[in-house]
Amino acid sequence: MAKEITDLTTIDLFSDERRPGRPKTNPNSRSVQIKINKRNQVKRDKNKGLKRVEFKVHHSLFEQLEQLAETQQMSRSELIESLLIESLAAHIK
Template sequence: MAKEVSDLTTIDLFNDEKRPGRPKTNPHSRSVQIKINKRNQVKRDKNKGLKRVEFKVHDSLFQQLEKLAKARNISRSELIESLLIESLANK
């Protein structure tokens, strides 16, 4: 009898076969890993003296920020921070 991968009635024939892909290296599920990583990121940012600021901007302004950040070869976050610093220094 030939084994067919899609044949569910002979599933016991496939128990000893290795599945393709990377081996599982973390005991936690992906959702738990994401929470742990986010918590660690917040701790790192806090130790660096960083605070999270979130706001919404219109799509056209967002595209301008993206374009300017790419032209300066910096991240959007770094660009916004530099623009805020510059604006506050001018007051």
């Protein structure tokens, strides 16, 4: 009996063959890896003195922020932070 890779009825014939692909380099599942990476990111941010702030804005405002950040060659997060600093400085004076 010849072995055919596409033959699903004789899959047991291929159980000892190594399939091509990226080798597994981490014993954890992908979902566990994501949780660990997120936890490490939160720790790094905390050590840098950063706090997470989330809010929702209208799509048109989001697009304006994106365009302004691109023209000033900075990230959207950096732009929002600079705008908040300027606004707070103006109100404190």
